Amino acid sequence: MNSIKENLFELQKKIQQAANLCQRDYKEIKLVAVTKTFHADIVRKALNCGVKCLGENYIQEAREKIENLSDLQASWHFIGHLQKNKAKYAVKLFDLIHSVDSFKLAQTLDKEAQKINKIQDILIQINIGNEKTKSGICKNDIFDLIFNISKLSNIKINGLMIVPPYYNNPEKVRPFFQELNSLKQEIVKKDFPNVLMNELSMGMTGDFECAIQEGATLIRIGTAIFGQRK
Numbered sequence: 578m579n580s581i582k583e584n585l586f587e588l589q590k591k592i593q594q595a596a597n598l599c600q601r602d603y604k605e606i607k608l609v610a611v612t613k614t615f616h617a618d619i620v621r622k623a624l625n626c627g628v629k630c631l632g633e634n635y636i637q638e639a640r641e642k643i644e645n646l647s648d649l650q651a652s653w654h655f656i657g658h659l660q661k662n663k664a665k666y667a668v669k670l671f672d673l674i675h676s677v678d679s680f681k682l683a684q685t686l687d688k689e690a691q692k693i694n695k696i697q698d699i700l701i702q703i704n705i706g707n708e709k710t711k712s713g714i715c716k717n718d719i720f721d722l723i724f725n726i727s728k729l730s731n732i733k734i735n736g737l738m739i740v741p742p743y744y745n746n747p748e749k750v751r752p753f754f755q756e757l758n759s760l761k762q763e764i765v766k767k768d769f770p771n772v773l774m775n776e777l778s779m780g781m782t783g784d785f786e787c788a789i790q791e792g793a794t795l796i797r798i799g800t801a802i803f804g805q806r807k
């Protein structure tokens with residue numbers, strides 16, 4: 578198996594190639610290294626190789642790693658399903674929460690953010706494939722949700738996130754990326770106060786090149802950096 582350093586080098590090359598192909602500046606595309614199941618020592622290696630953003634799926638697991646790595650600079654992103662009773666920790670630990678999909682969750686985050694005087698940056702997760710097994714708001718409800726959340730004082734919407742249906746062939750995933758991009762443009766047109774649509778969080782190891790071509794600004798990559806998860 579290649580080292581993390583080699584994997585990151587290869588990955589950066591592919592990100593740049595994908596960006597060049599669609600005339601995007603590769604600096605617009607931020608890599609979120611997804612570290613679930615990997616020990617802090619391994620995450621430390623990635624940070625020492627220049628990784629700046631880390632994505633975690635579970636609060637308890639993330640708490641331990643964030644503490645262990647507190648001597649290093651890193652931006653921590655929460656990308657998993659968030660339960661309301663963990664909102665307090667999420668607000669304390671994470672710079673960006675990708676997975677907000679209900680008004681109730683946003684309200685709870687807002688309350689916790691007020692307590693510590695923070696403006697919490699979030700993305701809205703959409704269940705783009707209408708899959709029963711996945712979290713995310715149904716796309717028909719997206720405008721109401723964004724309008725309601727935009728009124729919360731300590732929450733700032735920065736964009737949208739999806740985990741599309743799984744296909745071996747990334748071309749089959751491309752329409753979901755395109756759909757998210759059109760949704761983003763519709764939201765921009767509505768000009769909600771206090772809502773930014775700067776970020777599209779989409780693309781994982783199997784399909785990030787397609788996602789970049791369709792406008793991703795945050796790609797969430799685990800396997801291509803750290804190898805297969807157990």
Ligand SMILES: *Cc1c(COP(=O)(O)O)cnc(C)c1O
Nearest residue numbers: 611656781782783797798799800
């Ligand atoms: C695990 C995970 C990823 C990373 O997936 P890879 O295929 O390993 O790159 C990205 N996003 C979410 C939400 C995840 O849970």
